[in-house]
Amino acid sequence: MEKRVVYADNSATTRVSKRALEAALPHFTEEYGNASSIYTLGMNAAKDVLAAREQVAAALGAKVSEIYFTAGGSESDNWAIRGIAEVMAKKGKKHIVTTVFEHHAVLHTCQYLEKYGFEVTYLPVDENGLITAAQVADAIRDDTALVTIMFANNEIGTIMPIAEIGAVCRERKVIFHTDAVQAVGNVDIDVKAMNIDLLSLSGHKIHAPKGVGALYVRSGINIPNLIYGGAQERNKRAGTENVPGIVGLGVAITDAVKDIEGKNKKVRAMRDRLIDGLLKIPQTRLNGDRERRLAGNVNISFRGIEGESLLLMLDMYGIMASSGSACTSGSLDPSHVLLSIGLPHETAHGSLRLSINDENTEEDVDYILEVVPIVAKKLRSMSPLWEKICRSEGIEDYTKD
């Protein structure tokens, strides 16, 4: 077997595209003006920031004035939730509806607000990692300030019924925010048709540089300033613009939303081959709904194996993947997402997330399908937990051959 390098962690971050890089580069050394300056160099920068804002707006079906650039997805989530909470609290509305399996940028922000008297309803998800618009409708109260529900889950890739939830929120006159960091470029998004009031996105998940993102805020929604200072971002987020990042984001998002279905067709075929192939390994399960999931997401649990050692060993073979959310490294607890869909702790510890995109090839898939069974067998052969599972459930231990 010839060693390959396979990057299968595109939900963690992506390679900056050639087009985004080429668009960004001149803004470091030649077009380095401050977009607030009056001379030509500054005005050029301002024009390029505006062009990028138009590109982001067009990608979401939004108006230019509804797009605010930020430093990334977490900042957008924090701003949206804390901002709306602040405004609504003054109207006596201190209830938030979200789900148990949001990204930590949303969950920890909601937990922070709980300390300040907010009540948060964390909707449970079903065993396939989905929620329904009816759950949201049932949770909304007279004092609900905000509904914040992710578009697609970062670990198991399940896609929420955002248009239906948006319709419920609009009907009940409740502000609706969605963390669409994992969805942009993978799912068609139209903020107007889907009745989305606020939407967070991140650049580096869609081949733009790290450190840039955006928040869409529907016109008519009042959101307080995030950073006080200069007049940037319509006075709401002061600070000299990250022009190279913003320009890169504009190009990257334009490319990302182009022919999503065409790209997904290819990626989905590879994903399905990975899922079918990996499920042939004994005592494995697919996490997250098989159909309603991102085209590039594979999440499989291997009983008797611990995720980190699986990743370290795959890395030795050149395969880069993730186990649960990369953000949970540093914590001993298994992923809250996998626990939320009902996995026992021991199974949640042994999960593998592969996130592929259209840069991956059929050869990558072949290689992963060749390597993972070898690694799984090796780790199981030295796992006392695997031994215990086999003994207590009468499973034949295939690692003993």
Add this chain to the structure above:
Amino acid sequence: MIYSEKVMDHFANPRNVGEIEDADGVGEVGNAKCGDIMKMYIKVDNGVISDVKFKTFGCGAAVATSSMATELIKGKPLEEALKLTNKAVVEALEGLPPVKLHCSVLAEQAIKAAISDYYTRQGIDPLPIVGEIGECEDCQ
């Protein structure tokens, strides 16, 4: 998070992996819930650990500490093996990330559990010799 080269070496090429069929003592510590189980097998000849093998379900640090711990006690008298501290295992591995320190505690406990089992099989009360093995604080 960064692992030292030594940790990666012991993870990639773990020493003394496996089982001892006619072991004189077997100890198992940790639990599946917190993602680490270590099982240690020892063979004892004239009070000396003549052979040791381990099986571990756990992260890279858990595998590496198990491997290093077996190297450190192989060929050593029981009393000396009992003196092995998690600190010594960590030092031998050229350090561990702070969140992984509990893995080294597990390795120390696995050795004590195996020796404890050895004494029990010999009809000797292990408690005065080995002491309480305790549980990993993080797992409680």
